[in-house]
Amino acid sequence: MNRIISTAISIICILSGATAAGVSAAPAVEQWKIFELSFRQKAGQHPFDNIDSRCTFINGCDTVKVSAFYDGNDTYKIRFMPHKPGRWTYRTSGNNPKSNLRGSFDCLPASPGNHGPVRVDSLGFAYSDGTAYIPVGTTCYAWTHQPDSLIQLTLETLRNSCFNKIRMCIFPKSYDWNRNEPILYPFEGETGNWDFNRLNPAYFRNIEQCIASLDSLGIEADLIVYHPYDRWGFSKLDKETRDRYMQYVISRFGAFKNVWWSMANEYDFMEAYDTADWQHHLRFFALNDPYGHLRGIHNGVKLYDQNDPYVTHVSIQSSDMANAGNLRSQYRKPVIYDECRYEGNIPWVWGTLSAEEMVQKFWEGFTRGAFVGHGEVILTQPEVGPDRSDEILWWSKGGVLRGKSHDRIRYLKQILADAPSARLTPVEGITGWQNYPTLGAGDDWYLIYFGRDIHCQLLLELPEDKTYRIELIDTWGMTSTVLDGTFSGHSLITLPQLPYMAARLTAVPR
Amino acid sequence: MNRIISTAISIICILSGATAAGVSAAPAVEQWKIFELSFRQKAGQHPFDNIDSRCTFINGCDTVKVSAFYDGNDTYKIRFMPHKPGRWTYRTSGNNPKSNLRGSFDCLPASPGNHGPVRVDSLGFAYSDGTAYIPVGTTCYAWTHQPDSLIQLTLETLRNSCFNKIRMCIFPKSYDWNRNEPILYPFEGETGNWDFNRLNPAYFRNIEQCIASLDSLGIEADLIVYHPYDRWGFSKLDKETRDRYMQYVISRFGAFKNVWWSMANEYDFMEAYDTADWQHHLRFFALNDPYGHLRGIHNGVKLYDQNDPYVTHVSIQSSDMANAGNLRSQYRKPVIYDECRYEGNIPWVWGTLSAEEMVQKFWEGFTRGAFVGHGEVILTQPEVGPDRSDEILWWSKGGVLRGKSHDRIRYLKQILADAPSARLTPVEGITGWQNYPTLGAGDDWYLIYFGRDIHCQLLLELPEDKTYRIELIDTWGMTSTVLDGTFSGHSLITLPQLPYMAARLTAVPR
Structure with missing residues (x-):
């Protein structure tokens, strides 16, 4: 004693x-x-x-x-x-x-702006005080492990961004463009000679300061507990070390209201842990976190069994946005496409979305009733190969946003926030059998997305007993145009023959 | 007697x-x-x-x-x-x-240019004399049922086009923009009072003249035997009438070398016929056509069982080009995406591809080892609703091509024709684990397609014992740019940061 x-x-x-x-x-x-x-x-x-x-x-x-x-x-x-x-x-x-x-x-009592932790609310989310929360996330895996000046720059960028969730690793990241050593290490010792019995409080203190900063910006910290991109040995810890680490993370970070637990980035790419390990990790957080923060587990190529009772929401890597409805139906949990590929120009396929396509994925995902996460890997010095470059890319180190998608994502977020209800659900039939992705707030409001399709006209099958005002939305141009007149029932509307269009329908008094 | x-x-x-x-x-x-x-x-x-x-x-x-x-x-x-x-x-x-x-x-002996009927050749096609045949098809469902002046215009357009296959219905078509009556009817009598015992030779003579005209242009006639878009009763014939009709079609058209038998357009949308009927139709053609012309059956939403031994090639409606490899593997038959949606601007989702996206589907399908069909529904008078308009749209009535995809398809066709071998097969690994769709002619030639992705660089994993010249191809701009130097083994190439790019790699002497 x-x-x-x-x-x-x-x-x-x-x-x-x-x-x-x-x-x-x-x-x-x-x-x-x-x-x-x-x-x-x-x-x-x-x-x-x-x-x-x-x-x-x-x-x-x-x-x-x-x-x-x-x-x-x-x-x-x-x-x-x-x-x-x-x-x-x-x-x-x-x-x-x-x-x-x-x-x-x-x-x-909570002061204004403090809504408490985010909880699952049907197939969406809400803060603990009932305020709607629509996750519009981004990704900076290793931002907390960079020099303080870069951390501050990242926070400043986040402050001016639309994002209200960020995926971030607790352990440092080793990968292309991530050759630099972290400022601190999670264990005492050095590479090849870590004392896994001794966690490094300074390492976790730094992260919790970042978590607190995020909270002050209204941003949820989706903490990634394990990930495979490692050159130090932190991706293959024995069970005792993992349990000690997880309890430490819970005891230390759990009291922050903006914390989410993501068991992994790409759990299936981690060779050291098997399904029983992942079940254990999920259960460990579920049983030991007294606050019941949200729990997800993100995949590489093989979706984790999202029926696991300790998984609170479906956190996936997939660019198949058309599958959102199936995932909702199959798991009856909120679905977040935390990684649907990133806006970028890098040599790797996961970071080669044009800004248009990144925005396309957001719109398709959201209008299908899912949530979508952003990331950005825009190289400015491509002449340096990925194996030698240490360029600061938003997706991992943070810094500044260079892309063109985030402004459009903000525009989408505002449209969702302007809906008359926070309980937005996918609706069928507003575009008849064609079934373009449509989000509805009851029958008071609809948001229809046409993706890359080109239309001169479109038939809508609106409720007969309601009348709607229709705005055409250029999701890329971030403009909206009100159509003349009002619409009810079977309605043929005229569209500009452009890709990436949407329509917002708002019920008006008859 | x-x-x-x-x-x-x-x-x-x-x-x-x-x-x-x-x-x-x-x-x-x-x-x-x-x-x-x-x-x-x-x-x-x-x-x-x-x-x-x-x-x-x-x-x-x-x-x-x-x-x-x-x-x-x-x-x-x-x-x-x-x-x-x-x-x-x-x-x-x-x-x-x-x-x-x-x-x-x-x-x-056949004169030059006469290569005989097209046959299956492994997972592709060849003419009977062994000459390569790469189907680059289009769709004019009802062109033979239009006035002669329009038929001649369609033939003139085809003559100047790149297409070497056309999907066309034997029966007339009733649908949006297809309200006009056909010039002739396939049976004696009139609507509501057809004498199904008596086929109308003039009707079939007109079609065979069209088939002969197509043959003179080097175009295969993919004859659709049944289809659901009908207001006359030709989509619900009793078995005796169907057998009589099919034998007539075989006896009359079968001697034309450029004929293919497509059992249906959207077999699954035809309520009058069940699976046993379709099996019978396929078997009927297989057993009674002495020439063994190609046989396919095109679906609406439910793929027909392509394992049916009488199906010679997989003819599908699907816009999921990424599935081409699976279809090839699963059925071990050539795969033609006869309908992957069409270039157009109409109110219906199947005809709303931008030209860029139509071309994208061609490139993705072909580089994945499948074949892709074209169609065009570009309205110039959208103010008339689809239920009243009789506008001449290429996809059904023929006429002229208004779109921008067909020129790009010609460009792709030429690239394929310029390959050093006609036996082009999908290849894995040239872009490493990223596995962009790649077509190869042995290891002498590769065609890689990057789709909508944006790259500043890309890593290629080329054979170590060969040296390649690399051209970057702008599939939309129809230009190619030769990269400086030659490449072998692990090669980092620089790409313009544009969508719809491809690369052609040609082995050169060391």
Whole structure:
């Protein structure tokens, strides 16, 4: 048993701006923000092992139990995200480390803009307070492992972007254009000689600062727990190391309301882990994360069994947007095409979408009732081969957006946000048997996408008992044109003979 | 038994230019052209029924037996396409009509440009003389049922086009933009009161003249035996009528070397016929056509079982060009995407491809080892609705080509014709794991297609023991640019960052 070397327990309410010291202090913490206990105790040889220290938080009939984690420098921390306002009391238990802390704090109602964690809502998503959340994500796998100046640039780009979710790896990435070493490593030691018993708190502290920054921008952090692009050995950890790592990630990051757990980028490309391992990983997060953050598992070529009860939403790599309806029907879970290929010009097929085609995939995916993720790999120095170049590409290192799709994605996002209801579902029959992808808000609003097709006219089969105003939307040009008149029932509309057109139909008083 | 009312038997060698009269005359007929016997005999009430008159043609150990058909005006005909040069003797048999003709004629070797009927050659096609045939087809379903001036215009357009196959219906077509009545009808009588026992020889004579005209242009006539777009009752014939009709078509058209038998356009949209009917139709042609012309059956949404032993090649409606390899592997027959949607601007989804996308489908299909068919539905008067318009659209009535894809298809056809071998097969690995569709002529020549993808560079994995010259092809711009230098083995090439690019690799001496 470790000796408590400091009786000065600090209670830090990070993100809420309030800090306090002293065990009896009870600073107010905002709902869905973080209450943190920190205490010092002389750490032994294996401070990450066998931690059994828990803290139980109680508010009325709600009880939440969270685990302590070691933050280095003989300091342990306990983090808690209160999910409802009111007085929470807490008490620690366990022997490693033994703290015997107890106290209470007040949780204040969420302030405007704080909607809590994202949850599954039917085949879509919503924040915990019921506010609609439509994921419009991007991808910067290794942005947290870059120099701070680049991290800040990435955050600035994100601040000005439309994206509200980002896929990012916890472990560093080794791949073409990713030859540089990370600033920090997740374990103590060095390549070839890692001490997998000793996680590096500074490494995780850096990531959590990034998570907090994302939260301040309203961006969900879709944390990728494992991935195959590795030259250090972090893609083939033994089970004990993985369990220790996963518990650490949960204890440390779980109290951030904007965290999602993505078991993997391309789970099927990781040779060291088999299906039983992935089932274990999913179950581990499901059972040990007290907040029930969203859980997905992203594939390379072979879709993971999305019927797994611990998978909350279908996170896939696929460019077959036409399959969205099947996936929705088959799994009855929200479907996110987290990777449908990226806008880019690189030698690899996954990063060769023209901006037009990236936007096309967004529109087709969304109008089929799925969600789509963005990525960008636009080389400016192609003369350097991928095996030698360390060019900063958004998809991994972050930096700046160079492409032309993200502005169009913003335009789409605004159109979805302007819908009269957040519960948008695919609708059949508005274009008759032709069944162009159509999203509906009941029968008050429809969004139809025509993809690459060229029409001079189109027949619509609208509800007879409603009247609609129709706007033609140039999804590439980001313009809309209102058609003369109103429409009801069997309606022949005239379209410009251009690809990438859509139509927005809004019910109007008769 | 009918009385022979004319002893003046005429022997007409149509298409060969030679005509003669008198039973003992033996005019020379060119190989794969038509030897025709014609004799008059008073026809009874049912001249199309129970014809058992056959004519047996013998040349050495080759024996071919063909059926007579009634051509109206108390005239019966026997047509024969000799498949090898030399002296053919013949003798009729049967009692209805009874003719007792015998004689002989000389068959001359085919003249230049006459290559005989097209046959299956592995997973492709070749003419009977071994000359390569790469089908580059188009579609004019009802062109033979239009006024003669329009028929002549269609032929003139075809003469100047690149197409060497045309899909065309034997029965007239009723559909949007096809409201006009055909010039002739296939049966005697009138709508609601057809005498299905009595075919109309003039109707079939008109079609055969069109077939002959196509042959003179080097175009294969892919004759569609049944189709669902009907307002006259020709899509729901009883079995007896169908058998009579099919035998008539075989006896009358089968001697034309450029005939293919397509059992249906969209067999699965024909409610009157079930699977057993379609099996019967295929078998009927297989057993009764003495020449073994190619047989296919085109689907609406449900692919016919292409394992049917009487199906010679996979003729499909599908826009999923990426599936070409699977179809080749699954059926081990040549695959023709006879309908992959059409270039056009109409209200119906099947005719809304931009020219770029029509060309894209050709390139993807061909480079995946399949063949692709063209069609065009470009409205110039869209203000008239499809249910009232009778605008002349190429896909059905013929006329003129208005689109921009056909010139690009010609360009592709020329590239394929310029390959050092006619035996072009899909090849894997030239673009490494990325596996862009690649057609190869052994390892002497490769054609790689990049579709809509944008590349600044691409890695090729070429044979180490060969050296290649590389041309970048802009499939839309119809230009090619030779890359500096030569390439062998692992080669990084630079591409313009444009969609619709291809690369042609030609082995050069080291």
